[in-house]
Amino acid sequence: MVSEESQERSQWPLWEVFVRAKRGLGHLHAGSLHAADARMALLHARDLYTRRGEGVSIWVVPSAAVVASSPDERDPFFDPAADKAYRHPGFFELPEGVRHL
Amino acid sequence: MNADARYALRLGDDALVAAQRLIQWCARAPELEEDVALANIAADLLGQARALLALAGEEEGAGRDEDDLAYLREESEFGNALLVELDNGDFAVSTAKALFFSVYQNLLYRALSAVAHPVLAGIAAKAAKETAYHVEHAALWAVRLGDGTDESHRRMQAAVDEVWPYTHELFAPDEVTRAAAFAVDPAGLRPDWARRVEAVLVEATLRRPEDGWAPSGGRAGAHTEAFGYLVGEMQVLHRAHPGVRW
Numbered sequence: 142m143v144s145e146e147s148q149e150r151s152q153w154p155l156w157e158v159f160v161r162a163k164r165g166l167g168h169l170h171a172g173s174l175h176a177a178d179a180r181m182a183l184l185h186a187r188d189l190y191t192r193r194g195e196g197v198s199i200w201v202v203p204s205a206a207v208v209a210s211s212p213d214e215r216d217p218f219f220d221p222a223a224d225k226a227y228r229h230p231g232f233f234e235l236p237e238g239v240r241h242l
Numbered sequence: 243m244n245a246d247a248r249y250a251l252r253l254g255d256d257a258l259v260a261a262q263r264l265i266q267w268c269a270r271a272p273e274l275e276e277d278v279a280l281a282n283i284a285a286d287l288l289g290q291a292r293a294l295l296a297l298a299g300e301e302e303g304a305g306r307d308e309d310d311l312a313y314l315r316e317e318s319e320f321g322n323a324l325l326v327e328l329d330n331g332d333f334a335v336s337t338a339k340a341l342f343f344s345v346y347q348n349l350l351y352r353a354l355s356a357v358a359h360p361v362l363a364g365i366a367a368k369a370a371k372e373t374a375y376h377v378e379h380a381a382l383w384a385v386r387l388g389d390g391t392d393e394s395h396r397r398m399q400a401a402v403d404e405v406w407p408y409t410h411e412l413f414a415p416d417e418v419t420r421a422a423a424f425a426v427d428p429a430g431l432r433p434d435w436a437r438r439v440e441a442v443l444v445e446a447t448l449r450r451p452e453d454g455w456a457p458s459g460g461r462a463g464a465h466t467e468a469f470g471y472l473v474g475e476m477q478v479l480h481r482a483h484p485g486v487r488w
Contacts, residue, residue, distance in 0.1 A: 175274070177386070180382060184279065184378070184379060188275070188278050188282045
């Protein structure tokens, strides 16, 4: 197995790419790429993820800066939400004529 | 071929040959991401070449289309500048070529986007945006290599020194630029070109070479030896299977 240190030396750092498809929407995670610095990451993201008119704005974030939940934490993190129906807004009477709610 | 057609043809040839050279980096670039970036730039250039060669064919009025012009001319009928046909060399040489050429193209296309020829102006306006990106890509690499390690600095300086003489041809007026109705005087682009390129060289801690030897001949069809191999590779499929399509 290649150690983390030698991998760092042989490859540029990893960046996560977020693309906003149009004004008013949020940036969505599009994928990741390697780049030597932030500006290069932005250029590579442009070339890899917006070649077919997919976006109007790009964010790049060093992958090392992402703090992720671990698969081991899945039960304590997410299971308790499953049986709490009162957290969903399903107990309100909708007034007549209200649409798009 | 009249001067207007020849002018459009040489602009198209510059883009076509630059694209063909650049695509030789495909699967050989230092990183996968860089491979895609270079292929994207080559695809931009190829798009410019198609539009400009099609325009040249129309201006000529002899029924030749973009494929006829790209695939069925001899070496000596190409009017591209020598700069774009030079071998890729190492990544520093390719970067120097890309920087010098993209700044030239960007200035030229910006000027051409204002000429009173709607088709040419339209092609140029689109290409001006594309080449603005090519300039940034090349400039970032020039600075990264020039202001990088001792070895990358040495190679980048050597590349700038090697390619610099070939930049003079880009700005040399000739009978075509003088006679074509919509031509931009290339000599007029030189001061802006020098200002922009020299700014990048300064940031990259690179020395601007002295002006001296100025090889030329590409515009008149006198090309380097390396060009024959490039044309051969570019045309072999079409010549073996005339009219072949995807």
